[in-house]
Amino acid sequence: MIAIYLYLAGMGAGSFVIGILIQWGALINWMGVKLNPLFLPSIVLFGHTLNLSSVPILWGPIMVAIGAPFLILDLGIKWRFMYACLNPRTSWVARGFIILSIFIIFGLVLLAKSVLPFEWLHAESVLWRIPEIIAFVFALGTAIYTGILLKATKSIPLWNTHLLPLLFLVSALSTGSMAIILATLGTGLFSHDASALKVLMYAVQILVVIEGIVLYLYLSGRYRVSEQGKDSVRLLLHGEKKFIFWGGDVLLGLVLPFVLVSIAAFSHGNILLRLGVLHAGIKDQIPMHRLMEIQYDMRAMKIKENWNAGKGIGR
Amino acid sequence: MQEKVLVVDQQKCTGCRLCELVCSVFHTGASNPSRSRIKVVKWEDVGLYLPMACNHCEKAYCVEVCPTKACHREPENNNRVTIDKKLCIGCRTCIIACPFGHPFFDIHDRVTVKCDYCDGDPQCVRFCDVKAISFTDADKTNVAKKREAFLKYAESMKQIR
Numbered sequence: 001m002i003a004i005y006l007y008l009a010g011m012g013a014g015s016f017v018i019g020i021l022i023q024w025g026a027l028i029n030w031m032g033v034k035l036n037p038l039f040l041p042s043i044v045l046f047g048h049t050l051n052l053s054s055v056p057i058l059w060g061p062i063m064v065a066i067g068a069p070f071l072i073l074d075l076g077i078k079w080r081f082m083y084a085c086l087n088p089r090t091s092w093v094a095r096g097f098i099i100l101s102i103f104i105i106f107g108l109v110l111l112a113k114s115v116l117p118f119e120w121l122h123a124e125s126v127l128w129r130i131p132e133i134i135a136f137v138f139a140l141g142t143a144i145y146t147g148i149l150l151k152a153t154k155s156i157p158l159w160n161t162h163l164l165p166l167l168f169l170v171s172a173l174s175t176g177s178m179a180i181i182l183a184t185l186g187t188g189l190f191s192h193d194a195s196a197l198k199v200l201m202y203a204v205q206i207l208v209v210i211e212g213i214v215l216y217l218y219l220s221g222r223y224r225v226s227e228q229g230k231d232s233v234r235l236l237l238h239g240e241k242k243f244i245f246w247g248g249d250v251l252l253g254l255v256l257p258f259v260l261v262s263i264a265a266f267s268h269g270n271i272l273l274r275l276g277v278l279h280a281g282i283k284d285q286i287p288m289h290r291l292m293e294i295q296y297d298m299r300a301m302k303i304k305e306n307w308n309a310g311k312g313i314g315r
Numbered sequence: 316m317q318e319k320v321l322v323v324d325q326q327k328c329t330g331c332r333l334c335e336l337v338c339s340v341f342h343t344g345a346s347n348p349s350r351s352r353i354k355v356v357k358w359e360d361v362g363l364y365l366p367m368a369c370n371h372c373e374k375a376y377c378v379e380v381c382p383t384k385a386c387h388r389e390p391e392n393n394n395r396v397t398i399d400k401k402l403c404i405g406c407r408t409c410i411i412a413c414p415f416g417h418p419f420f421d422i423h424d425r426v427t428v429k430c431d432y433c434d435g436d437p438q439c440v441r442f443c444d445v446k447a448i449s450f451t452d453a454d455k456t457n458v459a460k461k462r463e464a465f466l467k468y469a470e471s472m473k474q475i476r
Contacts, residue, residue, distance in 0.1 A: 076405015076425035083383040083404050093382035093408050153412055154376060 006146060008067030009100075010168070013142040014176020016060025016107065020136050060176075061107020061135070064142060068100055092149045099141040106135035143172035163218040170214055174207035318394050318453040321368050321430075321437060327447035330357055330364035334439035334448065341438045342428070343421075350421055352430040353439050366439070366448060369417045369430035371396045377409035377418055377429075386418075386427075397431040400424070 072081045085101075088094040109131055147165030332355050335348035343350050353368045375396050377386045385402035386409050389395050398409075398418070403426040409418045410427060418429040432450070440450045 074406075076403070076407070076420065076427070080383075080402075080404040083385075083402060084406065085382070086402075087382050087384045090379045091382040091408070093380065093406060097382065152380065154414075 005067040005070040008063045008070075009142055009146070010172040011175045012060040012063030012067065013103070013139045014060075014172035014174070015063075016139040016176070017136065017143065017173060018177045019060065020132060020139075060139060061104055061111060064100065065104045065108065068104065092145070092152045096145045096149060099138055099145050103135060103138035103142050106131050106138065110135060140169070143169045161218065161221060163214060163221060167211070167214045167218055170207055170211045174211055177207065319432075319450050320371065320393075320453050320456060321432070321440070322449050322451050322456050323366050323368070324447050324449070325363070325365045327445045328355070328364040328366055329445055329447075330355055331444070333442055333444065334366055337438040337442045338433075341433055343423070345423075350419075350423065350428075352419065352428060354419075367415065367417070368439070368448075369396065370415060371430075376412040376414065380408045380412045382406060382408065386429075393432055393435065395432050396429070398427055398429055400426055400428075403427055 072078055075081055084097045085094050088098060110128075113128065144165045147168035150159040151161060151164050153159045332348060334353050335351040335355060336346055338351035338353050339345060339347050339349075342352060353366055356365045356367050357363070371394065375386075375388065378388060378396060381387075383402045383404055385399045385404070386396065387399065389397060405420065405426050407420055407427060409429075410416075410420060418427045420426075421428045437448070437450050440448050
């Protein structure tokens with residue numbers, strides 16, 4: 001259940017960040033390059049015309065809002081979840097609760113703004129930039145927060161590093177932009193060579209490469225830091241988790257999206273096929289990666305427990 | 316007030332797990348070792364048994380990470396670290412944070428539980444037949460080790476003369 005949340009939150013926050021960057025990029029001349037906003041039409045629903053021009057922004061909060069109840073379901077006593085904000089001074093769980101709440105609230109406000117048919121809400125005033133900026137900051141927070149939460153666990157060397165939040169942020173951004181590409185391709189209504197789409201594709205390639213580099217740095221750094229870190233990385237690369245890591249994380253998560261986006265950027269092939277595989281790619285990347293790390297650390301904890309308990313005797 | 320702590324002499328422990336039983340009876344009313352706050356870690360192949368209870372660390376990670384302040388320190392009560400059952404939401408963050416694998420998740424109550432010195436009279440100490448666990452003043456915990464070291468020292472001094 002945690003994996004479902006991690007996937008939804010990563011993708012939602014990532015696509016929100018990317019979407020809002022695109023929207024801002026369309027508003028201003030950014031380093032001399034004028035981006036065309038993604039061309040998305042209006043649809044008619046219940047007699048109202050809905051403007052879908054900022055769809056990538058809108059599904060972010062929805063996804064996070066769908067994902068958050070899975071966190072609550074994981075608690076021992078579910079109805080006490082409101083207690084979780086009582087100790088923001090030292091606890092990252094409490095801070096995360098607050099970050100998530102603010103992001104969901106402001107995101108849903110923005111959603112309401114563009115979906116509700118009231119005329120006075122549609123005013124394109126500068127005031128709407130304020131909730132956008134707040135939601136943007138807290139979307140970044142949502143993407144990074146899980147990494148910080150794990151990083152704050154001082155007793156588990158595999159998690160206790162600054163690279164982990166960075167890794168989670170980059171993977172959230174790449175997943176989010178991939179989701180936007182998928183959505184625009186999948187609807188089949190849009191010209192394939194919209195300039196924003198092209199920029200996005202390059203962005204995804206760069207992000208995936210960065211993610212690979214960070215992943216390498218992360219693992220190699222963890223390998224050197226201590227005995228238990230070494231054990232964890234070994235378990236990941238050569239041990240019983242190697243199929244999930246090499247198959248699910250590296251191949252589906254890093255190599256496939258890169259290759260497919262490269263192909264997609266230069267040719268016009270079978271969009272549906274590409275779509276299916278791309279979808280598998282992003283879908284497997286985040287939950288597998290994180291679930292594996294969690295499972296992993298359960299093992300690392302056991303090893304550590306034995307180590308602490310018996311100073312390594314009897315292994 | 317002088318702080319008291321649980322001290323385990325691992326060489327005396329026979330691995331009978333009576334402490335787990337009495338702990339669960341005292342805290343839950345059920346004779347169910349899986350709900351006890353003390354766990355005997357066993358290495359049967361080398362004959363090593365080690366009862367593991369909470370260390371009530373000076374810098375307790377479980378207190379730091381608890382989102383609800385349910386896990387807190389009570390300076391007036393042997394400086395113990397304890398979890399307030401009414402505040403705990405069962406998020407298990409403390410279990411992940413503890414370097415000793417201590418707080419346990421109670422399946423029945425759906426909250427996290429940990430050693431609280433049985434409010435000053437630890438049952439594991441009372442019922443341990445071989446006195447492997449003792450509840451002693453914090454500054455007397457290593458008296459036996461000190462004595463041993465000084466005996467060795469005296470012995471070696473004699474040999475030098």
